Amino acid sequence: MSRSDDTEGAGIAVLVPGGRGQLGRDLVAAAAALGDRIDVIAPGSAELDVTEPGAVVEAVTDLATGAAQSGRRAVVINAAAYTAVDAAEEDEGTAFSVNADGPRMLAAVCSSRGVPLVHVSTDYVFSGTADRPYEPEDALGPRSAYGRTKAAGENAVLGSGARAWVVRTAWLYGAGGNNFVRTMMELESRRDTVSVVDDQCGSPTSSADLARGLLELADRITSGRGPRRKVLHCTNSGQTTWFGLARAVFEELGADPGRVRPCSTEDFPRPAPRPPYSVLSNAAWLESGLTPLRPWREALTAFFAELRSRRTA
Template sequence: MSRSDGAGLAVLVPGGGGQLGRDLVAAADALGERVEVIAPGSADLDVTEPGAVVEAVADLATGAAQAGRRAVVINAAAYTAVDDAEGNEEAAFAVNADGPRMLAAVCSSRGVPLVHVSTDYVFSGEADRPYEPGDALGPRSAYGRTKAAGEDAVLGSGAYAWVVRTSWLYGTSGRNFVKTMINLEAQRDNLSVVDDQVGSPTYTADLAAGLLELAGRIAEGRGPEATVLHCTNAGQTTWCGLARAVFAELGADPERVRPCTTEEFPRPAPRPAYSVLSNDAWIGAGLTPLRPWREALTAFFADVRAQDSTALR
């Protein structure tokens, strides 16, 4: 199934109120009637509540069968407060590990495929080349440990399931680094941003399109052999490099963003120094590669302005 095809697909998106969930809805809307997305927020579908998960997946499967659609679950629900998770690992584990375990079990019992979204934080960050899906995990933070546990739960469930790792997400809704830099550009003459952490910024609109393409392939029974894939915008930069690119998009002087080290900007949760993910397995599976991160950032600014012509002035 190509990205432009998607006939007869019904998708349940736990975590539908987040920035990725919202862009999954938008990406499905762009495909018209071929794709129906049900995207409950955490208040409507708590993945830590077994009864709610059972009911949601059962409703998806029943409704899809009645409408002649193929059902898939894309799990975008996550406890993403990285620093907060250091002191609340039990709460993070409930959402990031117990939730996916319950989803996988129910999906398995109903014969519904599952795509589970994970993160670069499952790796140690000590590599000197892009991480491949099969590389050894070594999370250094509570967030990373709970996401790694979620991966294990999904892959060990016996469900027809895939894990898709991504990184450095930003979108037009919700809070994220790019929007923070936009706000700070208007508030400060200069700012310091970490320049010794390397990763691949990923626009959630691009990731959403990729996940729907994968879901369509899976629903048709043509899912990739590899059950762990990486999907990010192409290329790499540092947080400082990303911040400077944001300033450039705003027409501001990028040199107002000054590089600093991780040691100069300590955080409760350790960050991977290098967490670039290789997209080779994604491309090798015949899935559409995401565009370079710098092009995606330009598209993000165009999308923001299209939504609100007065934005970013």
Template structure:
């Protein structure tokens, strides 16, 4: 495997932190720099150009192959409905600037995207070539980011994922841990289905992809899907969290989406097929219940 130097915009988020942790593991051939938005704002073109130029120069001087993994994103799904301009700046303009900088320095780019680019009304796992139909500002801006990257001429890959949780930041799993302590019962929607994905597992997959790209063996397909194996509902995931905590899963009560209206509609079905990931020779992520158990063992 090639020795890598990886730049991770969005390094203060849950995925960025796990990418940095894996890259810094003992004996790793991967060197990761993961600046947060305060250090590297992807909407600031000058800063992005400088960061990619520095990565390219320092990597090649040290005999490493440079790769950018873009984990920066505006992910406040409900807030984006009233702040689509800012969401577009981060989710679409930022990737466009990154892709241009990567093109000029001949640095490969792996861009992380989301299940929200689909309509969410499917009945089978989504494939990369399925028609897009985002129904939220967040989904529209992420779809625009994909278009910007793919149309840039950069040596780039899009990796869509779903239902992320990790040790850092706010996410559904951490919220359920808190609510288990605070409430006797919790009502959770049971009519939205997807694939929970531990950011540590996704980080490992992204670095595996980066290794292939650095070795000149990047997948022919430029859009890939990577998420935890299997699928469940938010209620099913919440009950699994309670079980991991040693609490009674029946304290989680199923309810319908209509009982919890939100500014941004949630997709009823957002399961992503990992066939493209497997076809690329990449290691599929483990089943989501195994990953959730490992998350709690690691916490």
């Protein structure tokens, strides 16, 4: 079933904690592109702090009440997260509060109000020692504080008794946030050459593409056709290294990709260890009948085309 077919019928009401972040903004945009089919409430962290029980109870209760009154189907897509990977090494307590305690409270309130929950997680819950794409059921082995807190959030959601799904993604970039792609865009304009690690492999993923996939999943869940599997992976297809992604960014900018120089992880030490290989298998997503995301290189080209169109509009 195509994404357009899947979004026919009764409308849905979606609460998006973390609505002012990169993914949250693209969820709002993706919903708007579908017309009035989807009503999105997307508060930022200042409006809805997922670590505050009272605020979570009020937000989910208002969602459920409003959806019932309007004849829509309620669902929560949790895009709230502490994503400062290196900073989390020194501030794991704050990261845990947002990435684990917050989802735990969301899941508990969703369960009590009968609202399904889609929780977004990360490839960093894996160790990165695999030699083939990670499947949803593979053992977790986070190497960083960020990864540990996200793994704890997954466990909290899945063990809550709520009607909940975890969707892991990877190497996310979009127009509305700080990310590797935008960093490379900035460095291209300021430096003659840029050194980028070439021994970490993953799947760059457009937050706009992920947003459309999450809305499709939410629509299926609320119409009683949610996937049997409670953990899914959703990334743009294919894989590359950070070096390969940086070269692709330079190509899209019309710059010489030869200005990007490869280096090793040892040459570029960071406070938080990264998984050397974190490609996620999308097999479970496809087996669930959900629309596959396009190849990462195609998505990157579309991202830059959208940026150019905004500048000329």
